[in-house]
Structure formats: structure tokens, C-alpha cells
Amino acid sequence: MRVLIAEDHALLRDGLIRLLEAHDFEVVEAVDNGPRLVPALVEHRPDVAVVDVRLPPTFTDEGLKAAIEARTKVPGLPILVLSQYVEQLYARELLTGGGGGVGYLLKDRVSNVAEFLDAVRRVAGGGTAMDPDVIGQLLARNTKDSPVSRLTPRESEVLGLMAEGRSNAAIAAALFVTEKAVSKHTNNIFAKLDLPPSEDDNRRVMAVLTYLSSR
Amino acid sequence: MSIVATTSDAPPMRYPKFAQPWIALFLAILAELGIALFVLSVVSVPLIAVWVGIPLLLVVVPAARWFANCHRTMLAGFLGERIPRPYKQPPMPGMLMRLRTILTDPQTWRDIVWLLANAVVGFTLSLLSAVLFLAGLFYLVYPLLVGVTPKGVFTEPFGGLFTVNFWTSFLMMPVALIAFLIWNAAGERLLKANAFLARSLLGPTESAKLAMRVRELSESRAETVDTQAAELRRIERDLHDGAQARLAALSMNLGMAEEMVARDPAQAAALLTEARESASTALSELRDLVRGIHPPVLADRGLEGAVKALALTCPFTVDVTFDVPGRPAAPVESAAYFAVAECLANAVKYSAATNAWIQITHEDEKLHMIVGDDGVGGATVRPGGGLYGIERRLAAFDGTLTVVSPSAGPTTVIMELPCESSSLKTTPSSGTA
Numbered sequence: 001m002r003v004l005i006a007e008d009h010a011l012l013r014d015g016l017i018r019l020l021e022a023h024d025f026e027v028v029e030a031v032d033n034g035p036r037l038v039p040a041l042v043e044h045r046p047d048v049a050v051v052d053v054r055l056p057p058t059f060t061d062e063g064l065k066a067a068i069e070a071r072t073k074v075p076g077l078p079i080l081v082l083s084q085y086v087e088q089l090y091a092r093e094l095l096t097g098g099g100g101g102v103g104y105l106l107k108d109r110v111s112n113v114a115e116f117l118d119a120v121r122r123v124a125g126g127g128t129a130m131d132p133d134v135i136g137q138l139l140a141r142n143t144k145d146s147p148v149s150r151l152t153p154r155e156s157e158v159l160g161l162m163a164e165g166r167s168n169a170a171i172a173a174a175l176f177v178t179e180k181a182v183s184k185h186t187n188n189i190f191a192k193l194d195l196p197p198s199e200d201d202n203r204r205v206m207a208v209l210t211y212l213s214s215r
Numbered sequence: 216m217s218i219v220a221t222t223s224d225a226p227p228m229r230y231p232k233f234a235q236p237w238i239a240l241f242l243a244i245l246a247e248l249g250i251a252l253f254v255l256s257v258v259s260v261p262l263i264a265v266w267v268g269i270p271l272l273l274v275v276v277p278a279a280r281w282f283a284n285c286h287r288t289m290l291a292g293f294l295g296e297r298i299p300r301p302y303k304q305p306p307m308p309g310m311l312m313r314l315r316t317i318l319t320d321p322q323t324w325r326d327i328v329w330l331l332a333n334a335v336v337g338f339t340l341s342l343l344s345a346v347l348f349l350a351g352l353f354y355l356v357y358p359l360l361v362g363v364t365p366k367g368v369f370t371e372p373f374g375g376l377f378t379v380n381f382w383t384s385f386l387m388m389p390v391a392l393i394a395f396l397i398w399n400a401a402g403e404r405l406l407k408a409n410a411f412l413a414r415s416l417l418g419p420t421e422s423a424k425l426a427m428r429v430r431e432l433s434e435s436r437a438e439t440v441d442t443q444a445a446e447l448r449r450i451e452r453d454l455h456d457g458a459q460a461r462l463a464a465l466s467m468n469l470g471m472a473e474e475m476v477a478r479d480p481a482q483a484a485a486l487l488t489e490a491r492e493s494a495s496t497a498l499s500e501l502r503d504l505v506r507g508i509h510p511p512v513l514a515d516r517g518l519e520g521a522v523k524a525l526a527l528t529c530p531f532t533v534d535v536t537f538d539v540p541g542r543p544a545a546p547v548e549s550a551a552y553f554a555v556a557e558c559l560a561n562a563v564k565y566s567a568a569t570n571a572w573i574q575i576t577h578e579d580e581k582l583h584m585i586v587g588d589d590g591v592g593g594a595t596v597r598p599g600g601g602l603y604g605i606e607r608r609l610a611a612f613d614g615t616l617t618v619v620s621p622s623a624g625p626t627t628v629i630m631e632l633p634c635e636s637s638s639l640k641t642t643p644s645s646g647t648a
């Protein structure tokens with residue numbers, strides 16, 4: 001799998017390259033600044049790009065803007081954005097582009113190698129990988145008079161994991177229940193949220209996220 | 216409805232037109248009573264030499280100040296603005312110190328000059344304004360007066376130039392019209408002229424204004440320095456007890472794992488997991504700390520983005536209206552952000568609101584920020600409270616905070632922060648082209 005990395009800190013960049021190469025990813029290019037990022041993405045068309053939000057020269061949200069720009073030029077280009085902090089505003093902007101293949105994670109999630117690699121693969125496969133912090137905020141926001149309040153605690157848990165971008169199997173594993181139980185919960189959730197159930201994982205997550213972020 | 220305003224003075228009121236003659240009459244009477252205070256003040260100063268003047272002065276001057284303050288309040292209604300009370304405060308308690316302050320305060324002497332000016336010029340202006348109206352009234356009912364009073368009392372208007380009877384007295388009624396017209400045109404101006412005269416003597420001089428400004432500034436600076444120092448201490452403590460301690464534990468775990476990796480790989484792996492977890496916690500603590508110092512989204516997107524991001528994290532709907540050209544200077548932006556954030560946090564904590572709204576605009580070289588919610592209300596500014604903190608934070612920039620929060624709700628917090636248009640920068644381009 002071909003990966004492009006955008007990260008300005010040399011240590012982190014090397015760490016990411018080493019981590020990904022050790023797990024059979026091919027790093028096609030590692031850029032260290034914003035202006036170089038979009039051309040590199042368009043040129044290499046990697047299977048997935050891992051992009052830091054804050055990049056030179058302005059050290060603000062260059063990576064995020066580049067990711068959004070690149071995705072308008074190459075629709076569906078899978079990009080996993082990493083950041084020192086997560087901001088709902090940014091998650092929303094990434095998601096409004098439509099389609100899967102986006103992720104937005106805290107940088108320290110990288111330290112859990114297995115989960116990080118899982119997220120990279122999920123994004124590369126057109127899925128989503130949202131940081132639990134973002135999902136937590138989204139769920140906490142829907143307090144009163146929202147259909148989310150009708151969910152049982154278990155169903156909220158399932159919805160949270162689902163919104164992070166996990167498959168039923170992964171949710172089952174995380175909650176120590178059977179996959180069948182998870183699909184029963186998801187059906188309940190869709191019924192309560194007035195969303196037609198779908199076999200497509202990605203569309204399912206997008207529907208949930210769109211629903212949540214439109215609140 | 217309970218309105219909590221930061222300024223202790225009530226906003227100046229305007230008098231209705233037909234109340235003005237009566238107020239003017241009252242002021243004219245007061246002006247002549249003021250003569251007594253003028254005489255007492257003037258007399259008591261030379262009497263200091265024979266000691267009698269000291270107690271006299273200590274009574275007369277506060278009385279004169281009270282008298283002047285009453286006028287400051289009343290005349291504010293004509294001016295539509297407050298007349299400040301520019302008296303010096305004695306730096307130390309004690310009778311002699313008080314006396315010294317009174318005698319060295321130029322305002323004491325300006326008050327005395329005003330008492331005289333008010334008794335002469337102020338009296339004339341007020342009385343003229345009142346008399347114009349009263350003359351109008353008088354000549355309007357003139358025939359009635361001639362009719363009901365015995366012959367000879369009201370039959371000679373204008374001091375006996377000519378004599379009228381009941382029927383010819385109706386000819387005097389145009390005089391009423393003329394008097395009313397003159398009063399209508401000039402009555403208010405006369406009173407304003409009186410108020411301007413009073414303001415020039417009762418208001419602060421340029422140097423007194425400067426002195427007051429310096430006092431305000433040094434107070435707000437002292438507070439800012441205190442707040443900054445406290446903030447630095449908090450950051451130091453948070454770092455010391457949080458991230459630093461965790462990183463120390465992390466490095467210890469790593470050291471133990473390094474030493475153990477050959478002997479007991481299973482235990483080394485467990486230590487490594489523990490180390491990773493404490494690194495994660497340290498990072499999240501640092502993240503929170505950074506947010507508290509300067510939120511990254513504020514640096515990235517400026518006030519608009521930061522406030523919108525803030526609104527997204529609220530458990531209720533928040534409407535954000537933002538209309539500011541460019542970005543304010545960084546310190547102003549940061550103060551504005553934290554003020555809005557604190558208001559919103561208050562709304563989340565106490566208001567039980569279901570809707571809130573934030574409006575940020577730039578007008579008259581000021582950043583206007585309004586945060587409102589439909590909650591239970593009852594918010595007050597009290598020392599040590601969150602709103603007080605915002606007030607102090609804004610005061611450092613000469614900003615103000617006003618809270619309107621009746622106990623049944625809703626709550627509106629109005630904040631103003633001076634911010635010159637010239638200091639508004641246009642947002643730098645992202646440079647991703």
C-alpha cells in the first residue's frame with residue numbers, strides 16, 4: 001500500500017515512516033511543508049495520505065486545508081489527518097467533502113500501533129476513522145429533544161464506535177458481545193434515528209456523522 | 216427586573232419638555248440657597264487662622280460637595296451625559312489629612328466659584344427659562360384673573376403702562392402665545408447653557424481627567440499583572456504536577472523495561488504498555504494546558520473560527536453572528552475569545568438554557584460582543600465570580616461588561632472592547648497555492 005506523509009517534525013516524520021514501513025506500507029514521499037503537499041498528493045495519488053494539521057510556513061491549519069483542497073481535485077483521495085488536538089469544526093469540514101476515505105485522529109493515537117494501522121487501512125479502504133474525542137463531543141452535544149437521547153446507553157456506545165468508523169465485527173470485539181447483538185443494536189439505532197438501514201458500512205457511518213454534525 | 220450594571224451611576228435621564236420649567240424654577244431657588252454655602256466657604260478660609268475655620272470648613276465643604284453633587288446629577292439630565300465627581304480622596308485617614316486634601320483639591324475652589332456663578336448666571340438662566348413658560352401660563356389665564364380678582368389688582372399689566380378691563384384683557388392673550396413661542400425656542404437652550412456652565416466648573420479639569428485616567432490605568436495594570444502572575448503559577452503547577460510527573464514515570468518505566476527486556480520479556484511488555492499510557496495522559500494534559508493558554512483553533516482561524524468551534528462544543532444550539540473585518544491584534548483577540556468562552560461556559564453550567572446566541576461586531580472602533588441565552592437568568596457580577604473575572608480581563612484593555620439577567624431569565628451579557636480599525640489585520644492567506 002502506497003502512503004504519503006506530511007509532517008514537519010523530523011522525529012515524528014521518521015517515526016511514522018519507520019512505523020509504516022515496518023508494516024509493509026510503501027512511503028512514496030514525506031513532505032515537510034504545506035505548499036508542497038497538494039502537488040505531491042495530486043502527483044503521487046497515494047492509497048492513503050497521513051497529514052499533520054499544522055505545517056509550515058504559517059503553522060496554522062495548512063495540512064487540513066491542503067487535505068480538503070486535494071480531495072476536491074482528486075475526489076475520494078483517502079486522507080488521514082493527524083493533529084495535536086481535535087476540533088469538531090475541523091472534523092466537520094473534512095466530512096462535508098462527502099464520501100469516505102477521511103480520518104481525523106489525535107497524534108497520540110499513533111502510540112497504539114495496532115489501532116493506528118487499523119485506522120490507516122480503514123481510511124485507505126474508503127472508510128472513516130474519527131477520533132473518539134470528536135465522537136464523544138458530538139454525542140454529548142445531543143442532550144435534549146434529540147433522537148439520540150432515545151437510545152439506550154448500550155446503543156449510544158455502539159453508535160459512538162460506529163461513528164468512529166468501526167465495522168460491526170470491531171464493535172463486537174470492543175464491547176465483548178457477538179456480532180449478531182451488534183447488528184441488532186445498529187438496527188435499533190437506525191430505527192430510532194429514522195435512518196434506513198444499509199449494508200454499506202461507509203454509507204452507514206457517513207449517515208450517522210452527517211446526522212450528528214447537522215445538529 | 217433586576218439589572219446589574221457595572222457602573223454604579225444610573226444612566227442620565229432626560230426631562231420631558233413640560234417638566235423643564237418646574238425644574239428650572241427649582242434650580243433657580245437652589246441657586247440662591249447656594250449663596251449661603253458660598254458665603255460660609257469664603258468666610259471659613261480666613262477663619263482657619265483663628266482655628267474656628269477648621270471645623271467650619273470640615274462641615275461646609277462636604278455640604279457644598281453634596282450640594283454640587285445634587286446639581287451634577289440633575290444637570291446630567293440636560294446634558295445627556297454624566298458629570299464626573301473629580302474630588303481627591305484623602306490618602307490617609309485623619310482630620311488634618313482630610314483638611315489638607317480639601318484645601319489642596321482645586322475642585323474645592325472651583326466648587327466655590329461655581330456657587331457664585333450659579334447664584335448669578337445660573338440663577339438668571341434658569342429663572343429666565345422658567346419665567347418664559349410661567350408668563351405664557353399667566354397671560355393665558357389673564358382674563359380669568361382680571362375677572363375673579365377685585366378691580367386694580369390685575370388690571371394694569373406691564374406695570375401700569377395702561378389699564379384693561381375684563382373684555383379688553385383678552386387682548387393680552389397673544390402675549391401668552393409669544394411667551395410660549397420664545398420658551399419653546401429658547402427655554403431648553405437656556406437650561407443647557409446653565410448646564411454647560413456648571414459642567415465647565417463642576418466637571419474635572421484636563422489635568423484632573425488625566426489624574427483619574429492614570430489612577431484607573433494603574434489599577435487595571437496592577438490587576439493584570441496579578442492575574443498574569445497567578446496564571447503563570449497555575450501553568451507552572453499544572454506542568455509540575457501533571458505532565459512532568461508523568462514523563463518522569465514514563466522514563467522510569469522505560470528504564471525498567473530496558474533492563475528487563477532480556478530477562479522477562481512479558482513484564483517488559485507490560486511496563487512498555489504502562490509507559491505508553493502515561494505518555495498518552497501526559498499529552499492530553501499538555502493539550503488541555505495549551506488550550507487554556509492559547510487555543511490552537513484561535514491561532515489557526517482567528518476569533519470567528521474559534522468562537523464557531525466553541526459553539527459546536529456546547530450541549531445546546533448556539534447561533535453565531537460574526538461581522539468583523541480582518542483580525543484584531545492578538546491580545547485583544549485572545550481577551551475577546553476567553554470572555555466569550557467564559558460567558559458560554561457560565562451559560563452551560565448555570566442557565567439550563569436550550570438556546571444561546573453570540574453576536575460579534577465591530578463598530579465605532581470597538582469590538583461589540585453579545586452573548587445571550589434563554590435560560591433561568593439571575594447572573595450577577597460579584598467579586599471572585601466568573602463574570603467578575605471577565606470584567607477584569609476586559610478592563611485591562613479598557614473594555615466593559617454589562618449583564619442583564621432578570622431572575623426569570625433570559626441572560627444577556629454585553630461586552631465592549633476597544634479595537635481600532637487600523638489594528639484589524641486581514642487574514643493571512645493559507646499559502647497552500
